Amino acid sequence: MRMMRGTPGMRWTFAILSPLFLLTVAYAVYVESNRPWQDLQEQFKQLYIERVTKLLQEAESQKAATEQTRWKRVRDELARTQPTLAQLYIEELKVVDRCTTCHQAVENPLFEKDPHPFRTHPAALLKQHELNRFGCTPCHDGQGLATTVEGAHGRSANWPTPLLPSAYLQATCARCHEVTQGLAGAELVSKGDDVFMAGGCYGCHDVPGVSYLPKYSPPLSVLKTKLSDPASYIFTVAKDPTRANPDAAMPQFSLTDEEAGKIAAFLMSLPSEPATESVDLSAVSATDGERLYKERGCRGCHSVKVGEAGVSPRVPNLAFIGSKVTAGWLDRWLKDPKAYNADTAMPRIELTDPERLAIVAYLVTLKRTEPLDKAPDLSRFDPNDGKTLVKNYECFGCHAIPGFEQSRPAVPDLSEFARKPVDELDFANTTDVPRTKWDWLRRKLVDPRAYNTDRIALKMPRSKLTDEETQALVVRVLGFAKPALPARYTVAAGTDRRALHTMRWMIDHLNCRGCHKLDGKAAHVAQFYERKNMVPPSLDGVGGRLQGQYTYNFLLKPQQVRPWLTMRMPTFGFSEPQAQTLVDGLATAARVSNPYTATALAAADQPRLEKGRRRFRHYKCAQCHPTKADAPIPEGVDPDDVSINLVPTKTRLRPEWIKDFLAKPKELVGPDTRMPTVFYTVDGTPKVDHPDEDILAITAYMMNMADMPEPAAGAEEAPPSAGEKAVDWSNMQY
Amino acid sequence: MDPGGEERTHAAAPAAASQSAGLRSTDVEVFPYLVFKEFLAALLVSIILLVWSLAIDAPLLPEADPGKTENPAKAPWYFVGLQELLVYFDPWIAGVGIPTLIIVGLAVIPYLDTTRSATGLYTFQRRRLAISQFMAGFGLWWVLIAVGQFLRGPNWQFFWPWETWTALAPEEEALWSFPWWVGLPVVCAYFGLGLAWPRRRWRILYERLGPSRYYAVMTLMLLMYAIPIKILLRLMFHVRYVLMTPWFNI
Numbered sequence: 001m002r003m004m005r006g007t008p009g010m011r012w013t014f015a016i017l018s019p020l021f022l023l024t025v026a027y028a029v030y031v032e033s034n035r036p037w038q039d040l041q042e043q044f045k046q047l048y049i050e051r052v053t054k055l056l057q058e059a060e061s062q063k064a065a066t067e068q069t070r071w072k073r074v075r076d077e078l079a080r081t082q083p084t085l086a087q088l089y090i091e092e093l094k095v096v097d098r099c100t101t102c103h104q105a106v107e108n109p110l111f112e113k114d115p116h117p118f119r120t121h122p123a124a125l126l127k128q129h130e131l132n133r134f135g136c137t138p139c140h141d142g143q144g145l146a147t148t149v150e151g152a153h154g155r156s157a158n159w160p161t162p163l164l165p166s167a168y169l170q171a172t173c174a175r176c177h178e179v180t181q182g183l184a185g186a187e188l189v190s191k192g193d194d195v196f197m198a199g200g201c202y203g204c205h206d207v208p209g210v211s212y213l214p215k216y217s218p219p220l221s222v223l224k225t226k227l228s229d230p231a232s233y234i235f236t237v238a239k240d241p242t243r244a245n246p247d248a249a250m251p252q253f254s255l256t257d258e259e260a261g262k263i264a265a266f267l268m269s270l271p272s273e274p275a276t277e278s279v280d281l282s283a284v285s286a287t288d289g290e291r292l293y294k295e296r297g298c299r300g301c302h303s304v305k306v307g308e309a310g311v312s313p314r315v316p317n318l319a320f321i322g323s324k325v326t327a328g329w330l331d332r333w334l335k336d337p338k339a340y341n342a343d344t345a346m347p348r349i350e351l352t353d354p355e356r357l358a359i360v361a362y363l364v365t366l367k368r369t370e371p372l373d374k375a376p377d378l379s380r381f382d383p384n385d386g387k388t389l390v391k392n393y394e395c396f397g398c399h400a401i402p403g404f405e406q407s408r409p410a411v412p413d414l415s416e417f418a419r420k421p422v423d424e425l426d427f428a429n430t431t432d433v434p435r436t437k438w439d440w441l442r443r444k445l446v447d448p449r450a451y452n453t454d455r456i457a458l459k460m461p462r463s464k465l466t467d468e469e470t471q472a473l474v475v476r477v478l479g480f481a482k483p484a485l486p487a488r489y490t491v492a493a494g495t496d497r498r499a500l501h502t503m504r505w506m507i508d509h510l511n512c513r514g515c516h517k518l519d520g521k522a523a524h525v526a527q528f529y530e531r532k533n534m535v536p537p538s539l540d541g542v543g544g545r546l547q548g549q550y551t552y553n554f555l556l557k558p559q560q561v562r563p564w565l566t567m568r569m570p571t572f573g574f575s576e577p578q579a580q581t582l583v584d585g586l587a588t589a590a591r592v593s594n595p596y597t598a599t600a601l602a603a604a605d606q607p608r609l610e611k612g613r614r615r616f617r618h619y620k621c622a623q624c625h626p627t628k629a630d631a632p633i634p635e636g637v638d639p640d641d642v643s644i645n646l647v648p649t650k651t652r653l654r655p656e657w658i659k660d661f662l663a664k665p666k667e668l669v670g671p672d673t674r675m676p677t678v679f680y681t682v683d684g685t686p687k688v689d690h691p692d693e694d695i696l697a698i699t700a701y702m703m704n705m706a707d708m709p710e711p712a713a714g715a716e717e718a719p720p721s722a723g724e725k726a727v728d729w730s731n732m733q734y
Numbered sequence: 735m736d737p738g739g740e741e742r743t744h745a746a747a748p749a750a751a752s753q754s755a756g757l758r759s760t761d762v763e764v765f766p767y768l769v770f771k772e773f774l775a776a777l778l779v780s781i782i783l784l785v786w787s788l789a790i791d792a793p794l795l796p797e798a799d800p801g802k803t804e805n806p807a808k809a810p811w812y813f814v815g816l817q818e819l820l821v822y823f824d825p826w827i828a829g830v831g832i833p834t835l836i837i838v839g840l841a842v843i844p845y846l847d848t849t850r851s852a853t854g855l856y857t858f859q860r861r862r863l864a865i866s867q868f869m870a871g872f873g874l875w876w877v878l879i880a881v882g883q884f885l886r887g888p889n890w891q892f893f894w895p896w897e898t899w900t901a902l903a904p905e906e907e908a909l910w911s912f913p914w915w916v917g918l919p920v921v922c923a924y925f926g927l928g929l930a931w932p933r934r935r936w937r938i939l940y941e942r943l944g945p946s947r948y949y950a951v952m953t954l955m956l957l958m959y960a961i962p963i964k965i966l967l968r969l970m971f972h973v974r975y976v977l978m979t980p981w982f983n984i
Binding site for chain 1: 766767770771774777778780781784785787788791793794795796797898900
């Protein structure tokens with residue numbers, strides 16, 4: 001045995017290494033058997049017991065026996081629980097999620113205000129996306145199987161789907177919901193969709209559902225007779241669109257003088273169109289023009305002041321229009337914008353010749369004070385170089401340009417961006433962008449050339465975006481993907497949702513918000529009027545207000561409904577399918593169906609109609625509402641009190657809307673309405689004896705009424721109930 | 735009890751077994767002295783491995799995708815040294831020539847080192863040349879593996895561990911080669927001098943080995959040292975090839 005001992009050095013080393021080895025092994029066993037989630041579960045257990053005990057005490061003090069038993073049982077059960085790994089297994093999705101191991105309160109309503117990980121999941125969302133059917137990672141991403149914080153949140157290197165931060169979480173809605181507009185909880189991704197469309201991103205980036213859209217920007221084939229100094233203008237705009245118009249919607253391409261010159265040379269070399277005739281403006285006055293400009297609602301969309309925004313950046317600011325275009329072109333444009341550019345969003349305004357000329361005379365006085373950049377001598381540039389640049393920068397994505405009719409921009413396809421792994425994104429030389437898809441996107445939108453390198457010159461231009469728009473766009477682009485989940489999970493858009501989607505685009509494209517209130521946001525033109533009834537009607541809920549057929553007819557051929565307005569619904573030249581899409585979209589937005597209206601409400605027997613007629617007269621509806629066809633605006637009435645003609649009601653309004661509106665006008669169309677609350681107070685107390693019966697009778701009557709109910713000769717009708725006074729709305733306090 | 739004294743006693747014991755093994759006064763038995771040390775080394779390595787496995791998780795590499803080449807694409811760690819050689823040599827030399835030489839070199843060791851005097855003795859003194867040269871080659875191999883495994887990033891670019899990997903295209907290094915009329919004499923001189931000079935300097939070496947073993951050993955050693963020399967030439971003087979011929983370049 002003595003010979004086993006070795007040297008003292010060996011024995012000392014052994015004396016150190018041997019316990020060290022034992023300790024390391026023990027530590028390894030300890031670490032592997034004490035996972036961090038066990039501590040969290042223990043913490044949660046204490047927290048839960050604490051909370052239940054408090055509830056139990058409350059129940060005891062209130063002597064609520066059922067509650068006491070309930071909380072006692074919960075507490076006893078809790079006391080018995082041991083830490084266990086929780087796991088959701090959804091075979092259909094091939095999902096194994098252990099998130100609830102730590103996020104224990106997901107379905108527990110007692111923890112709504114607690115910090116993560118012990119917070120209740122928003123209940124409304126969870127109700128529609130049950131845990132047992134959806135799991136966690138299909139919406140949130142992350143690594144469902146992992147049981148450490150870093151691992152489960154997918155932050156380890158190379159995990160393809162790290163947990164989406166809540167700021168970008170809505171991107172996942174679009175994985176299943178083909179159309180997100182109108183979905184509660186998907187506002188950001190819907191806004192992103194609107195920005196994507198309204199911002200013209202679709203000009204270059206092809207995503208599903210945009211191939212039917214017209215070019216975003218005006219054609220460049222006919223510039224020479226439109227612009228008064230085409231060469232300088234094109235040169236200036238190509239270099240920096242904001243130099244020509246500070247509010248220009250065109251994004252910044254950051255071209256050099258040389259490049260801008262070449263592009264100008266190319267566009268100037270295109271074959272010339274027939275010259276526009278010059279117009280004689282001597283007979284009209286610009287002052288009249290300015291008045292007409294305001295009266296006819298031009299300012300609903302356009303602005304004539306530098307720095308004052310129009311309804312959308314896409315609508316030209318007219319501050320310098322007199323320097324930009326020729327009078328002859330303006331005249332031709334106003335006469336029929338679609339004749340010049342079939343895809344234009346500008347509608348045709350009904351104007352007489354002198355009116356139009358007056359507006360032209362006014363607009364040509366709006367001149368710029370400092371001159372444009374002088375274009376260099378274009379003859380020294382080869383137009384073919386310009387053509388190459390146009391091809392390179394893909395100007396034809398937004399503009400129609402002769403020679404590029406069949407070209408499609410060669411840009412990254414975003415339609416599968418959701419599935420693009422982050423290592424396929426080129427972060428180039430940047431060191432300050434975190435290596436995530438959303439941070440990459442955000443920087444790309446804020447500074448599209450940030451990922452330029454010596455070898456790769458990027459060409460995406462810089463658009464003006466607010467922070468919120470940037471975030472919404474990031475969310476939208478993160479969500480671009482064909483549905484990958486089983487068909488049972490995806491919510492394909494039906495005709496109604498598709499119509500809603502297209503309608504949202506049309507509303508932005510055609511600048512309906514210029515004159516109409518929408519999404520609770522006042523019409524752009526409303527800022528110029530103090531009197532609210534001078535602004536065209538709100539589009540919020542309009543689908544539920546108007547009968548589909550009526551809206552359809554109106555869109556195709558607008559008729560005057562509010563004769564006191566100076567503005568008129570212009571002619572947008574909708575095709576029948578377009579009108580149908582709009583009507584369907586409006587109906588979907590208002591959650592009603594087309595073409596059906598609730599005829600049961602309109603069907604009524606004679607006694608009820610008679611009752612309705614009497615109530616109609618009794619409540620003096622006609623005091624504000626004209627009830628004769630073609631009735632003039634009544635004189636001597638407060639202009640604010642003039643309201644809509646009720647004669648076309650039966651083909652115009654939906655009876656169920658009339659019923660609701662009579663009961664709760666302010667709740668239905670907002671606090672600004674001057675419609676008095678006749679039947680109920682604001683808190684829902686009936687003001688008359690049988691409000692619902694009266695409402696039904698009046699509704700039925702209005703759906704059958706042909707003309708003003710003639711007063712029974714000489715006789716004042718009996719009030720509907722004893723002691724009720726006749727009403728007079730002329731002294732009503734609003 | 736004096737351990738030092740014990741050792742002496744042990745070594746000086748006139749036991750038959752000790753004498754038959756030809757123990758000298760400074761020698762000690764394999765058991766327990768060497769075995770104990772080996773056991774301690776095993777213990778230490780076990781501890782290091784345990785701590786390492788506790789501290790660092792197994793890396794998760796990108797999802798396998800036949801449509802995508804990973805960057806950097808690294809061989810299993812034991813082949814990374816070979817991969818690292820690809821930086822400095824043409825593929826067939828780095829991938830075929832050098833490994834073959836290594837295998838052949840290792841395989842012929844029993845035929846080259848026929849000394850019996852050190853059999854059963856685990857000591858550096860008796861085999862200074864053999865052990866030091868083997869350790870030099872072995873060390874070179876580990877250095878190459880360590881560089882390839884830990885210090886190479888995307889596009890096989892060099893990064894220190896504290897630098898972040900960026901997927902920049904490598905800057906084209908301006909390399910130059912020896913013209914053949916320089917390269918040929920240099921290579922000839924290297925081998926000529928490398929074979930002749932030790933023979934004069936350490937006559938005993940030549941005498942012990944005999945001409946055929948001497949030339950075989952020296953050729954293999956010179957080939958081995960040619961590898962770090964070439965690497966240093968490349969790193970310090972940006973030399974691409976030392977010798978360019980119509981058939982091969984080295």
